Amino acid sequence: MDHSTSASAVDSEHKALIDISIEGWRFARVFGRMISKLDAGEASRYANQARYFLKKLDDGLESFGLRIVSLEGQPYDTGMAVSALNIADFGPDDILVIEQTVEPIVMGPDGLVRGGTVMVAKASQS
Numbered sequence: 752m753d754h755s756t757s758a759s760a761v762d763s764e765h766k767a768l769i770d771i772s773i774e775g776w777r778f779a780r781v782f783g784r785m786i787s788k789l790d791a792g793e794a795s796r797y798a799n800q801a802r803y804f805l806k807k808l809d810d811g812l813e814s815f816g817l818r819i820v821s822l823e824g825q826p827y828d829t830g831m832a833v834s835a836l837n838i839a840d841f842g843p844d845d846i847l848v849i850e851q852t853v854e855p856i857v858m859g860p861d862g863l864v865r866g867g868t869v870m871v872a873k874a875s876q877s
Contacts, residue, residue, distance in 0.1 A: 768815065769857050769865060775808050776819055776855055816860040821852040822869065832856050833867040846874040 779801055786797045812818055827835065827847040833856065841847060850872035857865040 765815070768812070769817065772808055772812055772817075772819065773854060773857070773865075775804070779805050779808075812857075817864060818858050820856040820858055820867070822849045822856070822867070823852050825849050826874065827869070827871045832863050833869045835869050835871045837870050841871065841873065847871040848874045 782801050783798075786794045786801065789797065809818065822831065822833065825848065827849050833849070835847075835849075836853065848871065849869045851870040852867060853870060854868040856863070856867040
């Protein structure tokens with residue numbers, strides 16, 4: 752029996768891993784917002800569980816040479832590997848920062864695997 756795996760099967764498995772990892776990342780973000788509404792004693796326990804989940808997610812991706820990247824708080828540049836959903840709300844001279852990551856960037860050993868999606872905001876003038 753031939754145990755070789757076709758390139759397309761590996762690619763679909765790789766895509767499935769990335770998809771489920773991104774959904775797990777999103778779920779952890781929602782879970783984090785929910786935790787913030789709990790009292791401090793309960794929140795601490797659940798926050799530790801969320802951190803553990805994210806660590807396991809990162810470890811699993813790392814075993815395939817992948818990692819999730821969020822650029823929140825970073826200055827926005829049109830050359831970044833992200834699509835800004837609300838970019839049309841700003842002018843060409845506005846200085847922008849990434850306010851929220853909707854979908855993170857996925858990087859692999861050879862560079863970009865999947866671009867991200869973000870919301871931007873005007874940078875605060877200090």
